Amino acid sequence: MTETLIFICAGTMAAATPILFAAMGELVVxxxxxxxxxxxxxxxxxxxxxxxxxxxYESSLLGFAVATISAGLLSVVFATLTLIFLxxxxxxxxxxxxxxxxxxxxxxxxxEGFTIEPLKSVDxxxxxxxxxxxxxxFQHDFVLYAGILLIAIxxxxxxxxxxxxxxxxxxxAPEAAHAIGYPVILIRFLAVFFGGAxxxxxxxxxxxxxxxxxxxxxxxxxxWIAVALVVFGSWRAHRVALGAYLFGAISLLELxxxxxxxxxxxxxxxxxxxxxxxxxxxxxxxxxxxIRLNSPASLGxxxxxxx
Amino acid sequence: xxxxxxxxxxxxxxxxxITKSYPTVLANDSVxxxxxxxxxxxxxxxxxxxxxxxxxxxxxxTQPDSGEILWQQENRxxxxxxxxxxxxxxxxxxxxxxxxxxxxxxxxxxxxxxKLEDLSARxxxxxxxxxxxxxxDTLVYSLSVGERQRVEIIRCILQNPKLLxxxxxxxxxPPQGIDQLFKTLRQLADTGCAIIYIxxxxxEIRALCDEATILRQxxxxxxxxxxxTSTSSLARxxxxxxxxxxxxxxxxxxxxxxxxxxxxxxxxxxxxxVSLKDICLQxxxxxxxxxxxxxxxGQSELMQLISGEQRFVTEGQGxxxxxxxxxxxxxxxxxxxxxxxxxxxxxxGRGAVPPMSLSDNTxxxxxxxxxxxxxxxVRKEVxxxxxxxxxxxxxxxxxxxxxxxxxxxxxxxxxxxxxxLSMTPKLFVVSQPTWGVDVGAAxxxxxxxLLLAERGSGVLLVSEELDELFEITDTLCVAYRGQLSKPxxxxxxxxxxxxxxxxxxxxxxxxxAS
Numbered sequence: 001m002t003e004t005l006i007f008i009c010a011g012t013m014a015a016a017t018p019i020l021f022a023a024m025g026e027l028v029v030x031x032x033x034x035x036x037x038x039x040x041x042x043x044x045x046x047x048x049x050x051x052x053x054x055x056x057y058e059s060s061l062l063g064f065a066v067a068t069i070s071a072g073l074l075s076v077v078f079a080t081l082t083l084i085f086l087x088x089x090x091x092x093x094x095x096x097x098x099x100x101x102x103x104x105x106x107x108x109x110x111x112e113g114f115t116i117e118p119l120k121s122v123d124x125x126x127x128x129x130x131x132x133x134x135x136x137x138f139q140h141d142f143v144l145y146a147g148i149l150l151i152a153i154x155x156x157x158x159x160x161x162x163x164x165x166x167x168x169x170x171x172x173a174p175e176a177a178h179a180i181g182y183p184v185i186l187i188r189f190l191a192v193f194f195g196g197a198x199x200x201x202x203x204x205x206x207x208x209x210x211x212x213x214x215x216x217x218x219x220x221x222x223x224w225i226a227v228a229l230v231v232f233g234s235w236r237a238h239r240v241a242l243g244a245y246l247f248g249a250i251s252l253l254e255l256x257x258x259x260x261x262x263x264x265x266x267x268x269x270x271x272x273x274x275x276x277x278x279x280x281x282x283x284x285x286x287x288x289x290x291i292r293l294n295s296p297a298s299l300g301x302x303x304x305x306x307x
Numbered sequence: 308x309x310x311x312x313x314x315x316x317x318x319x320x321x322x323x324x325i326t327k328s329y330p331t332v333l334a335n336d337s338v339x340x341x342x343x344x345x346x347x348x349x350x351x352x353x354x355x356x357x358x359x360x361x362x363x364x365x366x367x368x369t370q371p372d373s374g375e376i377l378w379q380q381e382n383r384x385x386x387x388x389x390x391x392x393x394x395x396x397x398x399x400x401x402x403x404x405x406x407x408x409x410x411x412x413x414x415x416x417x418x419x420x421x422k423l424e425d426l427s428a429r430x431x432x433x434x435x436x437x438x439x440x441x442x443x444d445t446l447v448y449s450l451s452v453g454e455r456q457r458v459e460i461i462r463c464i465l466q467n468p469k470l471l472x473x474x475x476x477x478x479x480x481p482p483q484g485i486d487q488l489f490k491t492l493r494q495l496a497d498t499g500c501a502i503i504y505i506x507x508x509x510x511e512i513r514a515l516c517d518e519a520t521i522l523r524q525x526x527x528x529x530x531x532x533x534x535x536t537s538t539s540s541l542a543r544x545x546x547x548x549x550x551x552x553x554x555x556x557x558x559x560x561x562x563x564x565x566x567x568x569x570x571x572x573x574x575x576x577x578x579x580x581v582s583l584k585d586i587c588l589q590x591x592x593x594x595x596x597x598x599x600x601x602x603x604x605g606q607s608e609l610m611q612l613i614s615g616e617q618r619f620v621t622e623g624q625g626x627x628x629x630x631x632x633x634x635x636x637x638x639x640x641x642x643x644x645x646x647x648x649x650x651x652x653x654x655x656g657r658g659a660v661p662p663m664s665l666s667d668n669t670x671x672x673x674x675x676x677x678x679x680x681x682x683x684x685v686r687k688e689v690x691x692x693x694x695x696x697x698x699x700x701x702x703x704x705x706x707x708x709x710x711x712x713x714x715x716x717x718x719x720x721x722x723x724x725x726x727x728l729s730m731t732p733k734l735f736v737v738s739q740p741t742w743g744v745d746v747g748a749a750x751x752x753x754x755x756x757l758l759l760a761e762r763g764s765g766v767l768l769v770s771e772e773l774d775e776l777f778e779i780t781d782t783l784c785v786a787y788r789g790q791l792s793k794p795x796x797x798x799x800x801x802x803x804x805x806x807x808x809x810x811x812x813x814x815x816x817x818x819x820a821s
Binding site (some may be wrong): 172182292294297 | 387389390391392400404405406409413416418446
């Protein structure tokens with residue numbers, strides 16, 4: 001019983017991390033009023049690029065770096081289309097997302113079937129030896145902890161800093177932000193790049209730490225879940241993070257249930273994390289006032305300078 | 308020269324031959340303007356005369372097609388509002404540029420450096436000094452139009468501008484507030500700040516400004532000292548003719564009760580909204596009833612209840628009757644079909660859908676007037692109705708296919724009022740109908756309201772402008788903190804009393820008397 005609990009809790013943290021990175025990035029992007037639907041493609045590109053680099057050069061760190069840059073570049077394509085050429089955000093997001101999936105298949109093809117050494121756990125000294133808690137919390141790799149730090153940073157920046165105010169202002173009323181002198185397009189561009197880079201990191205975590213291997217279709221909708229979490233977490237960092245962990249927990253639960261051999265169709269079990277995460281988030285985020293205060297009013301609306 | 312003071316220095320801002328054209332209109336046609344430090348300079352003109360465009364050029368949010376801008380005698384291209392602000396140009400917009408989901412202090416901190424706590428203290432201090440009181444930690448979306456303007460003005464003052472542009476600033480202030488604002492502006496001008504004051508209120512300009520530049524159809528028709536110029540000659544320069552004055556005839560008051568609100572109380576669901584307490588109100592056929600009051604005292608909540616934007620079912624107490632029948636449970640369309648028509652306060656967003664054409668906006672409320680047959684839209688009918696409304700109310704625009712948000716405030720308002728009037732309402736409920744609307748258009752709208760009452764309809768007018776209320780209403784109430792005063796005959800009260808009641812001073816005596 002304890003073993004199962006440890007398996008679920010420790011596994012939850014690992015399973016949540018890829019989505020956590022992608023969702024935190026997308027949260028910042030959406031807060032500036034841009035809807036980036038290409039997260040799935042960016043995660044896949046990051047995952048494939050990271051794995052390819054890591055197998056060839058035998059360096060996970062280099063893998064993460066290349067994943068961040070390649071998904072970031074893909075997000076530059078999206079940002080250029082939507083912010084400079086004023087393309088529709090939904091259509092451009094879908095197109096770039098499909099492009100990303102294609103690119104990932106191309107990069108990853110040669111490396112299918114290989115495996116690599118997963119990331120080493122951080123050495124927390126005696127903390128790792130604490131019974132139960134030590135194995136749940138203190139036997140993970142550094143990227144997972146970086147993910148937790150990312151929640152704190154995004155939460156802090158969005159709620160406690162001037163930068164957060166500017167991001168919120170740009171997402172709510174770009175015309176007004178422009179009128180008081182903020183470079184709306186530049187701010188959105190940088191946010192989209194950040195979002196892309198984080199999605200790439202999330203993808204890289206999948207192939208370098210979580211699985212660790214590459215196969216086409218490996219991302220399996222996690223990018224879409226990240227987009228959904230941002231919306232159903234009503235654009236608040238802690239709710240979005242909670243959603244990511246919820247998703248991780250339910251997918252681990254699903255594995256345990258499958259292990260028990262209960263007669264539930266596997267399709268139902270595989271769908272469970274997606275469905276339950278969203279249902280739970282919708283139920284806990286019903287407060288209309290909070291949604292009103294946190295949703296970026298100009299989300300998905302193309303902004304152009306008046307002339 | 309009466310005013311040696313300001314004019315000794317070289318001009319802080321000089322415009323030479325500014326021309327700007329839009330696809331359908333020539334907004335500015337070779338405009339020259341000189342503004343001196345410490346001067347309050349009026350820019351006067353009707354709607355669509357090009358005032359707003361000219362200000363956008365100065366503030367850098369649009370670029371002129373040709374012409375020069377000299378700032379402190381240097382030729383500058385003001386490429387963006389950011390540059391304008393760094394030069395020391397501040398602007399209070401007519402359509403506010405505030406962020407609704409942020410607090411007052413947060414909004415201001417986006418434009419003014421400093422810590423939030425320090426800013427909050429300065430907001431309170433400035434508010435006190437200039438009569439611009441507003442709580443720093445309130446969320447902007449819960450503020451009234453008048454309160455939002457205060458925030459905008461405070462935001463500008465905190466930036467210590469060299470030139471401050473105000474676009475129709477008094478249209479949302481109570482009389483005391485206007486005096487206060489003038490005091491503020493004079494104080495600011497004394498510190499050497501130049502002020503460009505855009506308005507169409509001639510009396511105000513004569514009371515406040517040192518210099519007035521008058522625009523008509525994009526051209527400067529003259530620059531005068533308003534203190535030496537009579538109101539009527541200013542008006543003639545502005546309109547190119549005489550101002551129409553609404554004539555109130557002594558029409559009979561029919562006793563038929565149209566709208567009756569009886570002891571209505573409703574607590575607001577929004578923590579920053581106003582709860583209505585014990586509202587009694589009656590509008591008879593052939594009567595114009597006015598509700599005075601500074602915005603944010605429950606008027607918008609009451610209007611939403613009457614229009615059906617907020618339905619009145621079980622939450623509160625009291626009765627809402629139209630011709631004796633309760634109508635609180637009906638939706639806005641059902642209310643319209645009963646003969647209740649509304650003109651909401653917000654022209655863009657509530658009164659009209661901004662990115663839709665005028666004919667589509669006509670269809671939105673007029674669909675029952677033969678514009679839809681067998682569930683299909685009859686384009687010819689819709690366009691004809693829109694065109695008729697445009698002609699009948701002298702709406703200046705690019706025809707019925709013009710986009711609603713491309714019209715100037717006054718022209719759009721004339722269109723919205725005209726659209727509702729064409730449905731011959733039994734009860735016409737209008738909220739701030741002449742806010743940001745120029746003299747000619749405002750007089751026209753008031754005339755329409757009087758005409759409607761003469762034909763036997765009831766009119767309920769919510770306004771912050773006392774002049775307007777005294778000009779056309781028969782009965783007046785004052786809204787204060789969610790309560791409504793007893794109705795008073797307009798002929799029997801004076802402005803001072805009403806002004807006092809608007810700030811809550813008169814209510815205790817009033818209650819003692821009743």
